[in-house]
Amino acid sequence: MSQSIAAHPDRLLPADPGTRNIARSLLERVQDLPIISPHGHVDAAVIEQDIPFPDPAALLVSPDHYVTRLIHSSGVPLDSLLGPLEAAQRAAQDSRSVWREFCTAWPLFEGTASGYWLRTQFHDVFGLEREISAETADASYDAISAKLREPGFRPRQLFKDFNIEVLATTDDPLADLASHAAISADPTFHGRIVPTFRPDAYLNIAHPGWSANVDRLIGEAGEGACGYAGYLRALENRRRYFVQHGAVSADHGVRTPSTVKLDAGEAAKLFDRARSGHTTPGDREQFEAHMLYEMARMSVDDGLVMTLHPGSFRNHHAPTFAAFGPDTGHDIPVAVSYTEALRPLLQDFGTAPDFHLVLFTLDETVFSRELAPLAGFYPSVYLGAPWWFLDAPDAMLRFRSAVTETAGFSRSSGFIDDTRAFCSIPARHDASRRIEASFLARLVAEHRVSEDRAHELIVDVVDSAPRRVFKL
Template sequence: MELNSDPDRLFPVDPRTREIARGLYASVAELPIISPHGHVDPRMLLDDEPFPNPADLLLRYDHYVTRLLHASGIHLNELGVPDRSGAAPTAEPREAWRNFCANWHLFAGTASGYWFRHEFTELFGITEQPDASNADRLYDMISEVLKLPSFRPRALFADFGIEVLATTDDPLDDLAAHDALAADPLFTGRVTPTFRPDAYLNPASPAFISNIERLAAWNGTAADDYAGYVSALEQRRRHFVEHGAFSADHGVLQPLTVDLDRDEAASLYARAVRGKLSDAEAAVFQGHMLLESARMSVEDGLVMTVHPGVARNHSTPTFERFGPDTGHDVPVRTEYVENLRPLLQRYGNIPDFHLVLFSVDETSYSREIAPLAGFYQSLYIGAPWWFLDAPDAVQRFRSAVTETAGFYRSSGFIDDTRAFLSIPARHDMARRLDSAFLARLVAEGRLDEPMAQKIAIDLVDSLPRKVFKL
């Protein structure tokens, strides 16, 4: 069966609206990619080594892919995912690739399937559907492309048109890879770190105590010294700012903020470092530190992004054997209005404080996030991410938030990916979908075409620059 890349993909079906969408898309198709939140390892660009093989590049690190194959009975070891024992995966890369190709039909209609089609046709020139019979041939075809100098990470970075790429980094990271990239005259792209303190703020994190001990040792203070703990976090944030960071990212189960006085916070903290907090107390302390993080953002200027609503590591046996980010994180219902009230009461109308709220709970967009963003000056609506960064969900998102908050209270598209090759596919998808949405408003007489074109361009360019203070 033929695999093709339809130039009108994701555009409306009716001819008049499709023609409008084509014109809008043409105005943004070649604009640079701004990627202010993602998970690409900066060392990949620093080392600039050839990608090892198709399975390692396209399957192993993409939990969108491994989770769906696992659900169909293919063990993670058979997809090249190593376990924590250090034992080699049971499948060699070629065998993992065969497992994927034989089950290509599982990705029909999914966002991953859409991105793969883009990557296969646009990057590798593949024109046939993967299946069991052609798996080895496709593996060899891709392997030959991976040997080309034009397919090294830095060459692709330039070819993809990436202007800004933000990574996600541990607070104690020395950021040496970022420094080396910034100092390299042969690399002209902008790769910036992002301060990600979750495991230092959440006492329920398995790594909390060890992280606090490392942070205290770096700061030269006792681990149970709350003032020293807060000061160390502030200093590490400044270190990130000095190394080009523009945002601090927070992954939480619920966007709870709690206003504690200093003595209450210090008491909880002292017990947290001894592992003596209940789950409820741990949530309260994390909520207090989320509020403290907002204070720090007001002071140091880092954009505060909040990614709530995901129950991490739902399968305990899988987590114990394979670790985190292996496909078994699951969305939960999320509440913003009351949970964020303490934060918004203090900082919601400070114009230079930027708070970007994300959600994997679609019901929250129209019910809570858009109304909040339609009032508070500091608050912006994060793009659909993770389980919602799919064509139909993106269109539902635009419908849910636009009538309440308009286009200009949103963040612009966020790819949020570890899969480097999918970055242009994801951004192209977003540009097509926004063009389609705007084209419908034009066709319905709700928007004139010049304004639609301005909005299309702003969603790709000026909005992410503004929201993330680029």
């Protein structure tokens, strides 16, 4: 007989019985609060059109690079998990065989954040009772498939069941945001789906589609202006369009957080050289750093919260990128420095009224050395929650321990799930709430914070902080 897959009710809470009791009380205080998700990658059209979820493998395995990368590291070829790059061939992939590969590899996920989220989903969302294994692969596939066919198991109903109040998407600057508009106009939908302005492919001149993107941008939003002036005007116009459609933030996935302030003439020359295809690597770095500065200037003007996600070496394995494309598990964290890199931006905007800059990192060595001190001085700077490789229980505890003594609780963003996996959202937020309860319980047990104050702090961290930081 296989084991139950149900997670323990005290999961992630402290081992010490007395501290655990305090954590239980704190968790109970926030367990039923609505989910505020101000940064993620769920497609708004999925919610608007209430699109049925695909089969178990296409929903839970193939699109999840957390899952496929670990299975691949054990020697399983990616083509048995993803299928070829071509969409028609990918659609023909045998879903059940992919699921069997995943179930056989399930023991690899013990102790990982992915294993935690999946286990919680399997039990709480899909109603599985038996442990995942090679022996239960077909039975679990059939059980999840049956759940996916239920009339009520659709995105809109789950949005309600998951108690989601706000869900942010991530969108191309030229997106028409039609799904967002339709949701906002629908009186039967209770909740907010807000777009996020993501201009990376229009700012990074090393991006293969940069020149074509800029042509479209200026043509559609430049108001007849051309060159660098038209480029800036088009970006400003599209940001305003996003604000009009409910956006609260602009997100920037950059290699480094470097910023530089160029005069308009120098920036225009760089832009023109890039348009002609005659730039050096140094030109590319300087232009991207200048445009990050310009994005901060625009955020000061239009009020969009600026979030910064640097520090990933994208597409590290060229053969995998060529065969399967991006976001297939071989993006690797690199070291990042913030203090000097952000100084030009912070000199001009760090104390600007109502400017919010949320800094994320994949390099946890900067938690206490750079990020907490920056957030502990600049009114504009907030600490982004542990992200990607760091959104795991122990890393979240390390983050809270590293930054709180310098920046306190008020300078953090609240939890960010950063996910495309809609069904994992409640599991991710539940994990964060348990970690916050555990950390605060230790402070109470050590008589560093009163229990009454801890109850106030956990509500602030879970609910008030994301509303405050993202102006919700």
